[in-house]
Amino acid sequence: MFVYTLPEEVISKISAGEVIESPADCVKELVENALDASSSRIDVEMLKGGKRYICVRDNGTGIHREDVHKVVQRWTTSKIKDMSDLMSISSYGFRGEALYAISTVSKMIIKSRFFQDEIGIKMEVEGGKVINKQEIGMPVGTCVEVYDLFYNLPVRLKFLKKEDTERNKIIKLIKEYALSNWNVHFTLHSNGRKVLDLYPCEDKKERIEALFGCKFEEKSIEKNSINISLYTSLESSRGEIYLFVNSRPVHNKNLLEYIRKVVGYKKICVCYIDLPPYMVDVNVHPKKREVRIYKENIIKEMIKELFRRQEWYPFELAQERAYY
Ligand code: ADP
Ligand code: MG
16 A cells, blocks of 8 residues: 655644534634633624634733734644643643634634734634734734634534534533633623623632522532532532533543532532642643543542531531431
8 A cells, every 4th residue: 555645734634623623612722712811801702503603702911913823823832832831731722733723624813912012913814824914903802703614624514513502512611611710701692692691700609609590509628739629509400510620621531420429410510629730631632621630539539528527418417417
């Protein structure tokens, strides 16, 4: 068999597909970028479940004018510089490939004004190629618009789910990021209609209760720089669980299953685990949904301990236990 070196165009599309599989993946990357830029307000809009159009606007630091063209190139990031930084990642992004990936499989418009600049810049990119760049007046911050995701990748387009399914994935995603960034104002519009308007909150509990519309109980534990806060709904419900490791929503099956067993299956549970960055490896997969936690058993022990404490039990149960 002959062996070929693939043309650059094919390589870029293959690798883009690893990071961006759906409109929700695209929204995730753009929202993470907005959060990394210290935004206090993030507005998201979508048309047709994000398949036709996605827009994420923020009031963060903005991108430096000289750097705008670089952000759609591969492995360009302002978040890490060298190997040592990789051991202490505190931002959502660091791989420098999201904007590159999205821009190769869509038509993208990036508008940004750096906080030290008087004027902003607008750049249009189509299928990874910059086709226009001009100065514009705009407030400090960044706005990224993505039109026709996968327009040049028919295979991927074919496998996208129905509009409603894609839309619901995006709603869930924004809720997740709102849960871990309770001091940020999030809005979400779908086909011109407001779906979410989450005002900044004082603390996690306020955001959780606003989002789910019921009261929650809070428990926390701290040991050796590991902090776990766990919130469970007081009312029974269909049972949902949200897990955050250093503010990142993660889907670690093992841990989720463990928490579910301990908390019970009929509560909404939101669990935040904060630990030193060197104890977490977020570089397991480009999407960073799975993270590897060093000594995960310690975390499990701490969760167990949280539930062993008497005050966790409802009053009557605690009394009953005291009696025996
Ligand atoms: P990463 O987030 O891994 O660095 P991205 O491709 O997502 O890679 O973004 C590349 C760079 O573009 C970022 O490192 C950041 O400097 C800049 N950037 C992207 N989005 C924003 C934003 N909303 N506000 C400010 N800077 C941004
Ligand atoms: Mg990013």
